[in-house]
Amino acid sequence: MDADVRSVLSAHGRLPIDVDTLSADADLYRAGLTSHASVNVMLALEDTFDVEFPDSMLRKSTFESITAITAALTQLGAATPSRV
Amino acid sequence: MSVISEEQGTQAIQPIVAAAQRIGVEVAAPAAEDVDARSRFPQEAIDAMRDAGLLRALIPVELGGLGCTLKEVASAVTELGRHCSSAAMVYAMHQIQVACLVRHARSPQLLDFIRDVADRGLLLASATTEVGIGGDVRSSTCAVLGQNGQFELTKQAPVISYGQYADAVLATARRDPESPPNDQVLVVCRRENLQLEEKSSWDALGFRGTCSLGFILRATGPRTDIVDDPYGDISSQTMLPVSHILWSSLWLGIATAASDKARKFVQAAARKTPGTVPPNALRLAELTNVLSQLHHVVIGTRTRYAEVADDPDQTTSIGFAVSMNALKVSASTLVVDIVQRALLICGMAGYANHSPFTLGRLLRDAYGAQLMVNNDRINANNAQLLLVARES
Ligand SMILES: Cc1cc2nc3c(=O)[nH]c(=O)nc-3n(C[C@H](O)[C@H](O)[C@H](O)COP(=O)(O)OP(=O)(O)OC[C@H]3O[C@@H](n4cnc5c(N)ncnc54)[C@H](O)[C@@H]3O)c2cc1C
Numbered sequence: 001m002d003a004d005v006r007s008v009l010s011a012h013g014r015l016p017i018d019v020d021t022l023s024a025d026a027d028l029y030r031a032g033l034t035s036h037a038s039v040n041v042m043l044a045l046e047d048t049f050d051v052e053f054p055d056s057m058l059r060k061s062t063f064e065s066i067t068a069i070t071a072a073l074t075q076l077g078a079a080t081p082s083r084v
Numbered sequence: 085m086s087v088i089s090e091e092q093g094t095q096a097i098q099p100i101v102a103a104a105q106r107i108g109v110e111v112a113a114p115a116a117e118d119v120d121a122r123s124r125f126p127q128e129a130i131d132a133m134r135d136a137g138l139l140r141a142l143i144p145v146e147l148g149g150l151g152c153t154l155k156e157v158a159s160a161v162t163e164l165g166r167h168c169s170s171a172a173m174v175y176a177m178h179q180i181q182v183a184c185l186v187r188h189a190r191s192p193q194l195l196d197f198i199r200d201v202a203d204r205g206l207l208l209a210s211a212t213t214e215v216g217i218g219g220d221v222r223s224s225t226c227a228v229l230g231q232n233g234q235f236e237l238t239k240q241a242p243v244i245s246y247g248q249y250a251d252a253v254l255a256t257a258r259r260d261p262e263s264p265p266n267d268q269v270l271v272v273c274r275r276e277n278l279q280l281e282e283k284s285s286w287d288a289l290g291f292r293g294t295c296s297l298g299f300i301l302r303a304t305g306p307r308t309d310i311v312d313d314p315y316g317d318i319s320s321q322t323m324l325p326v327s328h329i330l331w332s333s334l335w336l337g338i339a340t341a342a343s344d345k346a347r348k349f350v351q352a353a354a355r356k357t358p359g360t361v362p363p364n365a366l367r368l369a370e371l372t373n374v375l376s377q378l379h380h381v382v383i384g385t386r387t388r389y390a391e392v393a394d395d396p397d398q399t400t401s402i403g404f405a406v407s408m409n410a411l412k413v414s415a416s417t418l419v420v421d422i423v424q425r426a427l428l429i430c431g432m433a434g435y436a437n438h439s440p441f442t443l444g445r446l447l448r449d450a451y452g453a454q455l456m457v458n459n460d461r462i463n464a465n466n467a468q469l470l471l472v473a474r475e476s
Contacts, residue, residue, distance in 0.1 A: 016264045029266070029316055030314070031264065031267075032264030033266075035320075035465075036465075036468055039468050039469060046472075053472070054474060055402075055403060055473075058402040058473070058474060059397055059398075059400045059401040059402070060317075061397065061400065
């Protein structure tokens with residue numbers, strides 16, 4: 001799942017650095033993730049993993065690191081991407 | 085007085101609101117015309133606020149302040165806004181900076197600074213906007229430089245309201261030269277460490293007393309003067325909601341002042357023709373409906389923030405951001421609508437620059453509301469956020 005999250009982040013996160021150089025716990029906002037880009041990341045994650053983030057997860061902390069994102073996806077029951 | 089009481093009428097008026105009322109009537113109102121005509125700083129009103137303790141209202145008692153709630157301060161801003169929009173705006177902007185420090189500064193040096201703001205009645209200004217980034221305050225070009233525990237900062241600021249009169253300017257900048265544009269910090273630039281080089285003058289349509297000149301800001305100081313939390317958190321949890329709440333409270337004051345004039349105008353006409361309702365009374369009824377809308381959106385959002393202000397999980401949620409943005413856009417649009425309705429009611433007496441019913445200054449000030457962080461920009465943000473929002 002980590003790899004799929006990274007590919008969504010590199011396609012939609014508009015980070016000024018290569019996503020693969022980031023540790024799973026690195027603070028994505030410090031790395032340049034804007035709230036605009038985080039919305040696009042969210043939409044792409046929902047599409048890729050065929051899930052919908054509930055309101056309770058629509059906050060900054062859900063998207064602050066790759067670990068936090070995978071934890072949220074796991075909690076939503078996302079397994080493998082519905083599309084590759 | 086306002087149409088609807090926030091506290092449902094039972095509670096006694098708060099001392100700080102009473103002080104703001106008195107200063108509004110006795111100091112700000114008599115000076116407002118001169119402040120506007122000369123585009124000058126409302127010094128006498130700010131001095132009176134300092135003397136009455138209004139500048140330290142939001143600071144907790146243990147740091148030497150009055151420990152007032154944001155709601156109380158917001159009501160004070162509305163009272164001031166009825167008499168001089170510029171003095172009220174200076175007060176509101178100062179309180180926005182104080183709110184950020186009180187919630188997000190923890191270094192002993194900054195806590196001492198907050199005590200100083202309380203004891204000496206220091207006035208704080210803000211430099212979030214930067215040349216080249218337009219109104220996108222969540223990104224900076226300039227960065228904090230310096231070493232050995234010292235910082236150096238140079239920022240091209242297109243607008244720092246009352247910069248020359250402030251005892252410190254809180255400026256946003258990138259955390260360091262390698263940081264991306266949105267990894268910002270908030271730096272307290274104290275007057276003794278600060279140089280402001282004037283780059284533009286201030287001769288604007290409204291809010292003329294805010295003296296919102298452009299400057300090159302150059303500041304140095306100890307790194308302990310950088311506020312502890314990342315600016316992203318300060319912005320979503322405090323600066324953005326508090327700005328929108330205090331600004332809209334001020335616009336409510338402008339709208340109330342305009343409505344008061346319209347009401348007095350209609351009542352004067354009614355006294356001349358007892359037994360018939362003057363035709364303008366219908367327009368006054370319509371104006372009152374819109375004023376009531378403005379009142380409800382301002383008070384309702386104020387209450388919502390008061391309930392969640394200390395819960396970062398709530399204040400960084402999408403629904404919260406959308407509603408704080410919605411407040412700004414609605415209130416800044418309604419205030420123009422209301423002043424314009426008052427102008428139609430008062431007719432030539434409102435259009436004249438020197439009449440008891442003159443509305444020129446209120447109308448010009450009201451138009452500033454939509455530009456203070458452009459409504460198009462805010463709506464564009466909300467458009468994006470609404471793509472993923474679930475609940476309102
Ligand atoms: C009285 C007053 C006092 C102020 N005091 C201060 C102060 O003390 N400190 C401070 O930092 N700031 C202050 N500001 C705020 C600041 O000056 C402005 O909000 C900011 O500079 C925006 O300027 P702008 O209108 O040129 O830019 P923009 O916000 O860029 O707007 C200009 C135009 O561009 C369009 N636009 C550009 N980009 C976008 C986008 N992404 N989305 C949608 N529309 C876009 C808008 O529709 C608008 O028509 C003050 C403003 C006022 C009115």
